[in-house]
Amino acid sequence: MSSVLQALNQGLHAAFEADDRVVLIGEDLLDPYGGAFKVSRGLSSKYPQRVMTSPVSEAGIVGVAGGMALRGLRPVVEIMFGDFSTLIADQMINGLSKFQGMYNGQAQVPVVVRTPMGGRRGYGPTHSQTLEKLYLGVPGLRTLAANTLSDPGALLKAAILEDDGPVLFVENKLLYAKPVLDAETLKDFEVEVQAIDAGYAPTHLLKLKGSPTPALTLAAYGYMAELGREALLRLAFEHEIFCELVVPNQLAPLASQGRLEEALADSLGRTGRLLTIEEGTFSLGWGAEIAARAAHQLGGQLRATNRVAAAEEPIPASIALEAKALPDVDDILAAARAMV
Amino acid sequence: MRAPEDLYREMSRIRHFEETVLDAFPSGVFYGTTHTYLGQEANAVAVLSQRAAGDIVFSNHRCHGHFIAYGGDMRALFAELMGKPTGVCGGKGGSQHLHWKDFYSNGVLGSTAPVATGAALAEKAKGSGAATVIFLGDGALGQGVLYESLNMAALWGAPILFVLEDNAIAQTTPRELALAGDIQARFEAFGIQSTALNSSDVEEIGSAAEPLLGAVRAGEGPRALVVQTVRFGPHSKGDDTRDAHKMAKLRAARDPLEILGARLKADERIKIEAAAKAEVQEAFAQAQKDPEAV
Numbered sequence: 001m002s003s004v005l006q007a008l009n010q011g012l013h014a015a016f017e018a019d020d021r022v023v024l025i026g027e028d029l030l031d032p033y034g035g036a037f038k039v040s041r042g043l044s045s046k047y048p049q050r051v052m053t054s055p056v057s058e059a060g061i062v063g064v065a066g067g068m069a070l071r072g073l074r075p076v077v078e079i080m081f082g083d084f085s086t087l088i089a090d091q092m093i094n095g096l097s098k099f100q101g102m103y104n105g106q107a108q109v110p111v112v113v114r115t116p117m118g119g120r121r122g123y124g125p126t127h128s129q130t131l132e133k134l135y136l137g138v139p140g141l142r143t144l145a146a147n148t149l150s151d152p153g154a155l156l157k158a159a160i161l162e163d164d165g166p167v168l169f170v171e172n173k174l175l176y177a178k179p180v181l182d183a184e185t186l187k188d189f190e191v192e193v194q195a196i197d198a199g200y201a202p203t204h205l206l207k208l209k210g211s212p213t214p215a216l217t218l219a220a221y222g223y224m225a226e227l228g229r230e231a232l233l234r235l236a237f238e239h240e241i242f243c244e245l246v247v248p249n250q251l252a253p254l255a256s257q258g259r260l261e262e263a264l265a266d267s268l269g270r271t272g273r274l275l276t277i278e279e280g281t282f283s284l285g286w287g288a289e290i291a292a293r294a295a296h297q298l299g300g301q302l303r304a305t306n307r308v309a310a311a312e313e314p315i316p317a318s319i320a321l322e323a324k325a326l327p328d329v330d331d332i333l334a335a336a337r338a339m340v
Numbered sequence: 341m342r343a344p345e346d347l348y349r350e351m352s353r354i355r356h357f358e359e360t361v362l363d364a365f366p367s368g369v370f371y372g373t374t375h376t377y378l379g380q381e382a383n384a385v386a387v388l389s390q391r392a393a394g395d396i397v398f399s400n401h402r403c404h405g406h407f408i409a410y411g412g413d414m415r416a417l418f419a420e421l422m423g424k425p426t427g428v429c430g431g432k433g434g435s436q437h438l439h440w441k442d443f444y445s446n447g448v449l450g451s452t453a454p455v456a457t458g459a460a461l462a463e464k465a466k467g468s469g470a471a472t473v474i475f476l477g478d479g480a481l482g483q484g485v486l487y488e489s490l491n492m493a494a495l496w497g498a499p500i501l502f503v504l505e506d507n508a509i510a511q512t513t514p515r516e517l518a519l520a521g522d523i524q525a526r527f528e529a530f531g532i533q534s535t536a537l538n539s540s541d542v543e544e545i546g547s548a549a550e551p552l553l554g555a556v557r558a559g560e561g562p563r564a565l566v567v568q569t570v571r572f573g574p575h576s577k578g579d580d581t582r583d584a585h586k587m588a589k590l591r592a593a594r595d596p597l598e599i600l601g602a603r604l605k606a607d608e609r610i611k612i613e614a615a616a617k618a619e620v621q622e623a624f625a626q627a628q629k630d631p632e633a634v
């Protein structure tokens with residue numbers, strides 16, 4: 001069983017192997033270091049001409065990647081910490097994400113910007129955040145979040161090789177060490193796989209095999225899907241509350257015409273209750289959008305919604321205070337029990 | 341370099357195009373806003389008359405002159421300003437956001453610099469031999485990402501020519517209120533060889549650009565051309581806060597069409613002017629007849 005880190009590294013190697021238009025730009029990429037979280041390890045040795053270790057210029061390297069993509073390359077950018085995604089906002093929002101639309105479909109921008117997000121490592125206020133919500137809803141930009149339910153390397157490879165538009169690829173730091181789940185690990189679950197608008201990024205729907213009618217739909221992505229899975233088991237075995245868990249790889253765009261994606265619509269059709277779980281801050285986030293769509297689409301059939309998310313304060317460096325600020329399994333259990 | 345008659349024709353086409361835009365704007369035929377290139381025509385024509393097939397051009401908000409000098413179609417540009425489907429980008433880009441062949445413009449100052457650098461690096465990686473030219477104004481010198489780009493362009497030997505059109509004003513803010521230090525020294529600090537001149541003479545600017553473009557094409561890395569120029573018109577429409585008397589004097593002394601025109605035969609010059617004007621009028625009339633977006 002490979003870890004998420006190994007899978008991502010293999011995905012990058014596979015993309016480099018498959019297409020010599022793939023290049024990598026980022027800070028501290030050269031072996032033996034191989035990037036701050038080692039996702040890029042081995043690439044600079046094997047493809048020295050195609051790996052550009054860069055100055056500390058996040059906006060600049062994303063713009064450079066955009067220009068390379070306009071001219072036919074397929075660049076991957078590594079942004080060392082997701083917190084620095086603030087630095088690339090103009091290039092992402094007023095540049096890369098707009099080129100296809102504002103140039104009337106006459107330009108393609110196959111760029112993948114990879115970045116680790118998330119806390120629980122004591123890195124403090126500027127190296128622990130989950131900021132992807134700042135990018136959700138930007139037209140022309142796809143935002144993906146790796147998880148353990150499908151091979152994150154395969155997802156990354158598809159984003160690099162098959163997507164002709166810009167992609168923000170989010171990797172939660174705590175996922176790196178987690179194993180990519182196999183059938184054996186998931187043997188207690190019935191797993192359905194769909195995709196938003198028939199795209200390449202799968203959404204997984206998990207139900208406990210043989211469980212009675214579910215009472216609640218949990219929706220989570222990235223590392224929070226790990227906590228969601230643990231909460232699902234504990235709710236079933238400790239509290240006899242049966243849930244389904246929906247885990248999208250694609251955070252944006254959501255399904256067309258303001259609708260819920262099918263996996264969520266199906267599950268909510270059975271449960272009528274939605275609990276969204278995210279590591280970003282509580283207000284105005286991914287969960288709020290999912291809940292709004294659910295309310296619109298289900299009307300009176302939606303009996304309850306709630307959100308579990310981070311406190312709205314700078315993430316403290318202290319381990320005790322950080323744990324209080326970020327959502328954990330107990331928060332999910334408490335929220336779920338209050339809804340059923 | 342091209343014959344003076346050709347250079348004059350290109351500048352005249354830009355002049356008539358931009359005058360038509362400003363004159364017609366109040367009638368409501370265009371939508372949104374515009375930034376005209378009046379007075380700066382020599383820069384675009386001097387540099388882009390030396391372009392080779394496959395060369396890439398990046399431009400800014402003041403892009404009409406660059407687009408026309410690149411060979412862009414004036415009817416399509418008028419139509420773009422009118423928001424019509426026949427426009428350069430189907431009316432989606434408008435005045436500041438153009439892409440046609442290897443020409444790209446975008447509206448956020450300085451934001452084009454890393455993108456152009458990346459485009460140049462891609463061509464270098466592909467071995468295409470194409471040069472990239474990016475036009476920037478003095479206003480863009482306030483943006484940090486420009487300096488990131490100069491650093492990377494020099495570090496990685498990007499085949500790119502930075503053309504800095506210093507018109508001494510950013511919207512309404514004069515250069516002395518926004519810029520410390522020296523412009524040319526900014527490029528030199530990154531090891532980018534540069535030439536600076538204060539001129540509205542297309543032939544003089546062209547002569548300065550020629551060896552720089554040659555070095556870029558020869559793979560010697562980035563170069564910079566810094567031209568002190570004069571923006572004759574407002575920043576966009578009717579927002580010129582400069583002293584009218586001073587501007588009149590500058591217009592008289594620094595008109596690139598007058599400077600080059602004085603070297604042409606009078607009847608030849610009149611013929612070129614008339615043909616350029618007719619071409620612009622025809623393009624404008626055709627664009628007006630083009631169907632509206634639905």
